[in-house]
Amino acid sequence: MTEQGETGETITILLVEDDAPTCWRLQDALVKAGYEVRSAGTLGEARAALAAGAPRVLLTDLRLPDGHGIELIREMRQRFPDTEIMVISALGDEESVISAITVGATGYLLKDAFPTDIATTVRDLVAGHSPISASIARFIVRRTQGAAQSSAEPPPGPVLNTARLTPREIDILWGIAKGFSYAEIASHLGLSKQTVPGHIKNIYRKLEVHTRSEAVFEAVQQGLIKL
Amino acid sequence: MSEVAAKSPAETPAEAPAEAQPRPRRRLIASRLVPYLLLQALIVIATVLGLRLLQPSDPDDFALSGFSLRQDGVTLPVTLPHFTASRYSVDDPPLYTGSFTFRRGEAASGWSVYLPRFSNAVEVAVDGVVVLDSRRDANANRPDRNTPQIAAIPASLLREGANEITVRLFVWGPLKGFLDTVYVGPDAALRPAYETRTLLFVTLPVVFSAWQSILAVILAIMWLMRRREPVYGVLAVAMVLGVVQAYVPPPVPPAATSRLASVLLASAPIESALVVMFGVLFFGWRWPRYGMLLFVPGLVVFVVGLIGGPPLPRILFLVLGIPTVGLCLLLMAWVTATAVVRRQDAASFTIGCAVTIVLVCWIRDMLTVIEIVNTDRIFVSRLSYSAMLVAIGAGLTWRFARALNQVDNFADQLVTRVREAEERLKASFAREEERARAAALANERTRLMRDLHDGLGGQLVSIVALSERGHEGASITDAARAALKDLRLVIDSMDDIGGDLMLALGSWRERASAQLRPHDITLDWRVATPQGVPLHPELRPWHVVQIVRILDEAVTNAVKHAQARRIAVTIDTFDAGQGPYGVISVTDDGRGFAIAGNGEAGRNGQTARGLRNMRNRAARCGAVLDLSSDGSGTRVRLQLPQRFPDSDMAAG
Numbered sequence: 001m002t003e004q005g006e007t008g009e010t011i012t013i014l015l016v017e018d019d020a021p022t023c024w025r026l027q028d029a030l031v032k033a034g035y036e037v038r039s040a041g042t043l044g045e046a047r048a049a050l051a052a053g054a055p056r057v058l059l060t061d062l063r064l065p066d067g068h069g070i071e072l073i074r075e076m077r078q079r080f081p082d083t084e085i086m087v088i089s090a091l092g093d094e095e096s097v098i099s100a101i102t103v104g105a106t107g108y109l110l111k112d113a114f115p116t117d118i119a120t121t122v123r124d125l126v127a128g129h130s131p132i133s134a135s136i137a138r139f140i141v142r143r144t145q146g147a148a149q150s151s152a153e154p155p156p157g158p159v160l161n162t163a164r165l166t167p168r169e170i171d172i173l174w175g176i177a178k179g180f181s182y183a184e185i186a187s188h189l190g191l192s193k194q195t196v197p198g199h200i201k202n203i204y205r206k207l208e209v210h211t212r213s214e215a216v217f218e219a220v221q222q223g224l225i226k227l
Numbered sequence: 228m229s230e231v232a233a234k235s236p237a238e239t240p241a242e243a244p245a246e247a248q249p250r251p252r253r254r255l256i257a258s259r260l261v262p263y264l265l266l267q268a269l270i271v272i273a274t275v276l277g278l279r280l281l282q283p284s285d286p287d288d289f290a291l292s293g294f295s296l297r298q299d300g301v302t303l304p305v306t307l308p309h310f311t312a313s314r315y316s317v318d319d320p321p322l323y324t325g326s327f328t329f330r331r332g333e334a335a336s337g338w339s340v341y342l343p344r345f346s347n348a349v350e351v352a353v354d355g356v357v358v359l360d361s362r363r364d365a366n367a368n369r370p371d372r373n374t375p376q377i378a379a380i381p382a383s384l385l386r387e388g389a390n391e392i393t394v395r396l397f398v399w400g401p402l403k404g405f406l407d408t409v410y411v412g413p414d415a416a417l418r419p420a421y422e423t424r425t426l427l428f429v430t431l432p433v434v435f436s437a438w439q440s441i442l443a444v445i446l447a448i449m450w451l452m453r454r455r456e457p458v459y460g461v462l463a464v465a466m467v468l469g470v471v472q473a474y475v476p477p478p479v480p481p482a483a484t485s486r487l488a489s490v491l492l493a494s495a496p497i498e499s500a501l502v503v504m505f506g507v508l509f510f511g512w513r514w515p516r517y518g519m520l521l522f523v524p525g526l527v528v529f530v531v532g533l534i535g536g537p538p539l540p541r542i543l544f545l546v547l548g549i550p551t552v553g554l555c556l557l558l559m560a561w562v563t564a565t566a567v568v569r570r571q572d573a574a575s576f577t578i579g580c581a582v583t584i585v586l587v588c589w590i591r592d593m594l595t596v597i598e599i600v601n602t603d604r605i606f607v608s609r610l611s612y613s614a615m616l617v618a619i620g621a622g623l624t625w626r627f628a629r630a631l632n633q634v635d636n637f638a639d640q641l642v643t644r645v646r647e648a649e650e651r652l653k654a655s656f657a658r659e660e661e662r663a664r665a666a667a668l669a670n671e672r673t674r675l676m677r678d679l680h681d682g683l684g685g686q687l688v689s690i691v692a693l694s695e696r697g698h699e700g701a702s703i704t705d706a707a708r709a710a711l712k713d714l715r716l717v718i719d720s721m722d723d724i725g726g727d728l729m730l731a732l733g734s735w736r737e738r739a740s741a742q743l744r745p746h747d748i749t750l751d752w753r754v755a756t757p758q759g760v761p762l763h764p765e766l767r768p769w770h771v772v773q774i775v776r777i778l779d780e781a782v783t784n785a786v787k788h789a790q791a792r793r794i795a796v797t798i799d800t801f802d803a804g805q806g807p808y809g810v811i812s813v814t815d816d817g818r819g820f821a822i823a824g825n826g827e828a829g830r831n832g833q834t835a836r837g838l839r840n841m842r843n844r845a846a847r848c849g850a851v852l853d854l855s856s857d858g859s860g861t862r863v864r865l866q867l868p869q870r871f872p873d874s875d876m877a878a879g
Binding site for chain 2: 090091092093094110112113114116117133134135137138139141145175177178179180184188200
């Protein structure tokens with residue numbers, strides 16, 4: 001069984017994870033699902049692996065022995081805009097995941113996820129769906145509330161510009177944060193169920209910091225880069 | 228004056244006990260009054276001496292004293308200075324005739340005739356040609372101004388040798404006519420004496436009046452801005468009256484001037500009454516109602532003058548006005564003396580001395596009028612009065628400025644104090660905040676420790692135990708997953724969800740779904756109302772942890788012990804008339820378990836412990852847990868409180 005993209009070729013995944021057992025675990029699950037997986041334990045190895053060509057999917061841990069996964073995500077985003085990027089996280093805490101989202105990642109994969117869930121998540125991602133967890137949605141909508149109330153003091157945590165989100169998108173995020181399914185959200189908001197993933201993709205795109213200078217600024221703000 | 232008024236009770240500590248002990252009080256008065264009176268006596272002597280020294284000297288070399296006076300058809304020789312009887316008609320005035328010798332070679336300059344003092348007006352003719360008529364000079368027509376006159380004698384008039392000079396003295400009563408020594412001589416010799424007198428008796432009053440008018444404006448403005456201090460207004464009115472009086476053209480018979488103008492000349496009694504009023508108010512006393520009687524003589528002069536016309540105001544002025552002025556001066560002297568005794572401050576001393584000087588001048592003028600003292604009929608009361616007013620006005624302005632400075636200082640002090648207080652407050656606030664933060668941190672730490680101890684700690688210990696026992700696979704994996712799930716729950720509960728429990732339930736749904744998926748159990752999620760459960764602003768992370776753990780326990784029981792295929796979570800809001808409350812139900816289609824009489828599941832020890840835990844947790848949050856179980860499934864109903872408790876109800 002081999003997972004294939006629209007054009008028929010095998011889907012390649014670059015897995016960047018420094019903890020070997022976790023790496024094996026994820027790799028096993030993905031290989032079993034039919035993906036072609038290249039793994040790297042450090043940023044350097046990941047960059048070397050990229051020399052061979054762009055993967056379809058990048059799954060990366062954030063804390064790596066020789067740097068931060070955010071750097072890799074940003075490089076990836078610039079060199080290979082078509083690659084889908086997802087963060088691997090032990091806890092799925094907003095702090096690190098939101099930082100990754102602002103540089104171009106789409107959601108996160110828990111390191112202890114069940115193999116079937118791992119395969120499903122990656123398949124959805126390749127199919128163009130952008131998974132978003134309730135806690136991430138909650139973080140984003142709480143941030144939009146904070147921005148509406150007062151901007152006197154920036155809220156703690158990563159910098160997130162929610163100004164571009166439309167009220168409809170914020171409504172969708174509220175629904176996700178409260179645990180509603182896409183179908184439930186669609187019926188509450190009077191949408192077709194099929195349009196919800198598109199909205200979520202838009203949300204991801206809008207949260208991403210686009211220009212290089214913006215990205216540097218954000219990185220400095222988040223303490224990822226020291227000038 | 229409020230400042231002075233405020234000072235007075237503080238500075239008269241003797242006042243209250245004085246009633247009981249009259250002797251010390253009398254001694255105190257004496258000890259204060261005697262030095263003051265001695266000082267006033269010194270001032271009287273100094274004033275008298277000063278007035279004598281200030282008496283302008285005249286060029287005696289050119290004096291003409293021997294005249295013959297023709298009056299009422301009688302001619303007799305007189306020596307100047309000379310008084311004539313008071314009269315009320317300007318027809319046929321007393322005519323003084325004298326002669327002087329002119330030698331053309333003596334002086335290169337022209338000759339003049341100089342009259343230092345006369346009342347009320349003169350017409351001077353040399354060899355029958357009129358060279359001077361003082362009635363044309365408004366200043367000269369005021370008997371209180373001591374105005375001198377000088378006139379150049381045209382050279383063509385003067386004959387070598389003896390020349391005749393005649394002086395017609397116009398007198399309008401009630402004062403007697405007066406003609407001082409006449410001087411005829413070279414202009415250069417006479418002019419300096421004339422200039423000195425003009426400076427003293429014409430220019431100086433004008434300067435004082437101008438000064439007075441400026442002060443009147445300033446005081447009036449002060450009064451307008453501070454209505455509760457009428458003392459400024461009183462003094463301003465007194466000054467305005469004085470200024471008007473000084474500039475009103477004096478009436479000259481037979482010319483018809485307005486009666487108002489002639490009456491205004493008699494303003495002195497009103498002015499003096501105003502000054503007394505000022506004194507009383509200035510020293511912080513109340514102006515008694517009967518004090519208004521002091522204004523009566525002045526008003527009588529005023530009204531009668533308006534009705535009767537000249538010369539009535541002049542007569543009344545002499546009869547009523549001048550004694551009133553004297554009375555007022557005496558009252559003022561008494562007021563200031565009292566003030567000196569009570570207050571012993573610079574203001575009362577200064578004003579007292581000024582009053583004494585004016586009083587001396589007034590007495591001297593009176594003596595002049597009744598010809599007891601020969602002073603060449605120079606009146607100095609008005610001059611000294613003006614000087615006093617100007618001094619008082621300047622003093623008041625100075626005090627006002629000082630008060631402003633005090634206000635500034637006070638404001639500065641206030642600003643400093645407020646800043647200090649603010650800083651203290653800020654510091655204490657910061658301390659308080661720091662303490663509160665520390666307390667919150669400690670609470671949070673305690674909470675976190677308890678949460679970790681309850682969940683993660685136990686699970687990790689269980690993993691250790693299982694590994695040591697050599698267990699393989701599933702049980703260790705389960706324990707580790709449970710530990711991870713609990714860690715995520717604890718982390719998740721730290722997030723600020725703004726009292727919306729639905730946000731916590733949303734994350735829990737994700738975790739529960741992930742947990743159930745490998746077991747092939749469906750999680751039905753039903754939210755009955757759009758809101759889900761009501762908002763709870765008082766919701767704290769530890770409430771969330773307890774609630775989610777109850778739900779976790781319910782789900783875990785359903786998976787592990789009931790072999791359920793389907794778990795339904797229903798979230799609803801009810802309102803039994805006492806406010807809305809949320810209810811979360813977890814229902815499974817498993818095989819259920821038997822509940823013992825005491826509500827405990829008896830069959831399985833682990834389940835029993837789990838159920839007890841659930842109840843405990845519910846109780847800590849003020850929630851009500853309801854369990855029902857039979858062969859078709861188990862239902863856990865968690866009824867949330869309307870208000871979550873602030874403190875852990877079952878803590879410890």
